[in-house]
Every structure is written in C-alpha cells, then in structure tokens.
Amino acid sequence: MIDCQKCADQRDGGVALDLQKHRFQCEVRHVLMLRTISRARMDSYLELVLKRRGDAAMWKLKDVAKDQWGKGNRGEFGMWK
Numbered sequence: 001m002i003d004c005q006k007c008a009d010q011r012d013g014g015v016a017l018d019l020q021k022h023r024f025q026c027e028v029r030h031v032l033m034l035r036t037i038s039r040a041r042m043d044s045y046l047e048l049v050l051k052r053r054g055d056a057a058m059w060k061l062k063d064v065a066k067d068q069w070g071k072g073n074r075g076e077f078g079m080w081k
C-alpha cells in the first residue's frame, strides 16, 4: 500500500527501532501525499487505520501528519520537517 523501497526491502527483517521510526515517517508521508490529492483520500486512509489498528494509532498518525503538513511537508520522498 505504501510505495517505499526501503520499507519493502526490510519488510522481512528485524524490527529495529530506527526501522520502526522510518516506517512511521513513511506512513505519515503517505498520508500527506494523499492529502495533496484530496482530503477525502486522506480521510479514507485514516478510517482504514482506525478500523485495523485502533483509535490511538489513527490519532497519532493524524496529529503528526497535521504537524508536518503545517510545516510544509507534502509527502515528498524522504521529507521530514
């Protein structure tokens, strides 16, 4: 679902803390990219996260994405503000 080679390469590897951090940042970028398409696209992804992983996971993602969006991050590859 999230198009990132680094995530794909390490999908079967260990769960190092930096990888978890990378995956989270990648997912935030994915949300930001969806937001550039439309708010509805972003909302439907967040809805999916809510259903699959619960309230806390969805709100963490949403809050950080909102913060990053406010700083000008539009989900470009590797972008973090």
Ligand SMILES: [Zn+2]
Pocket: 004, 005, 006, 007, 008, 022, 023, 026
């Ligand atoms: Zn990634």
